[in-house]
Amino acid sequence: MSLSISGKTAIITGAAHGIGLAIARHFLDRGAQVMFADIDEEKLLAELGGEAKSEGPARYFAGDLCEKLTVKNLLSATVDAFDRIDILVNCARVFAPCDPLDPSSEVLDDMLNKNMKASLRVSQMTAKRMIKQAEDEGRSEGEIGAIINVSTLASARTQPELMAYSIACAAQDQAIRSLAVALAPQRIRVNGVSFASVMSRSLQDALKENDDWREAICEGTPLGRIAPPSELAETVQYLASSGASFVTGQIIHVDGGRGLLDRVQVPAF
Template identity: 30%
Template sequence: MDLSNSVAIVTGSGQGLGLAYARELARCGASVVVNDVDEQTADSAVASITAEGGKACAVVGAVGSTETAQRLVDGAVDAFGRLDILVTNAGILRDKVVWKMTDEDFDQVLDVHMRGTFTCVRAAATRMREQGEGGRIICVGSPAGQRGNFGQTNYSGAKAGIVGMVRTWAMELARASITVNAVVPVAATAMTETVPFLKPYVDAMHNDEPLPGFARRELGFGPPEDAAGIVAFLAGEEASGVTGQAVGVGGDRLALWSHPEMTATAYHDGGWSPDAIATEWPHTFAERLELVGEQLPEEASTS
């Protein structure tokens, strides 16, 4: 993958998945703007990229505001002359069940994930359209946004909203040759280390032990680096015809998420009364109800 002469912004790229994305883009030749809320973390990430022969600079700040989004775009242009790729990865967690979630818990997560994605994409799309040479926008979703997750009203809602915005932006920016896609990663990060089901696999990686095939294939789980290749692919020329998609990645698994579709349909002349629905429901809809949450497979083997 050759991304030479391309310039990328990766939000929340001081560590974890964001750093993996930034390093992979740099390895493919892109100049990268690293972003983190902590200056030391951002500088360390830049150093790790330049030590490998890549080009990078840092813009410190919390995403969410229009001002931070514009500083990121201006930082890319000032340092490297242009902007070709945006990866919106920055995120936080404030997990609580709905009856315990405060307004602040909700607003903080929505501000970083959803508003931060919106403001950064708006600023980047404006710059890319002005350049007139197309571009690549890659927004980071989550399985929680696709299926929901206990205790994550704010996070699930934001991630679902991001994928909805991606589909809209793919339509709006098509004439400008700007593709917009969502990546739905699963990886060992600070956000997943507390998930009880994944703890044995996280512990194994911390101990430099190989992950079993079940984790890497059935769960699609591995280190952040496993999820970075799809970002570089979507940023490249080979993906010029890919837009409006949600692509799952992690471990040894690469997957395409479907868009929501009507799965069962019935018709009733004159519209549907409650009694008519009650009569029809058991025959047409009852067996087609969707599951909620991740349906994790049982581990059949550790090999």
């Protein structure tokens, strides 16, 4: 089984911080050409520095991927830089609590737009580019692309204050399954990775304010620890590689077993 992604071109969204940055770095270290995409241009520049050279394997794109034109520009920038797109990893996520009984709240719309709708649009438009790319190359057999969406355990949990975020995560999980079936005839695989008890940027920030959560998370996670983002990146690499060539429509849980117990009353950021 080959897990190699060397020579592949990948777009990683949410790549300026946390898990998205870890996955982008991981892919780069394993020989992929990587477009780091995020709305935070200042952080992208700080992370990449002089690495984002015109002839190098790392480039960056800054913009709001909730906008269709911005997504189109991202795809064009990636093709201009690397000539092709083989892998898409959607890591961009926004987290916010809400009042589940407030009918005037706009948090649900915000969570759906920034988490589910944005990743869906990027996936749809990237898939079309992958299909055209294969047609232009005359490739009538074999896989032409892989899409991986990063989600969280919140999609399956019931915490009223996280209702909007949880709904967006659950909708994203369903989008993974629907796209997997729709794109299978086009030879594009679509999968997801759902995490919890992984040191995301949101969890790192939360622990600065509530360090007691660290013990609660570890106690409620059968493997007894919080994992570094690199462990999530390994799973994403597997799904992007030919080693997962017969895997589509699946959501792999990287949570140390936390979802089996579901007794930690700490948000799955």
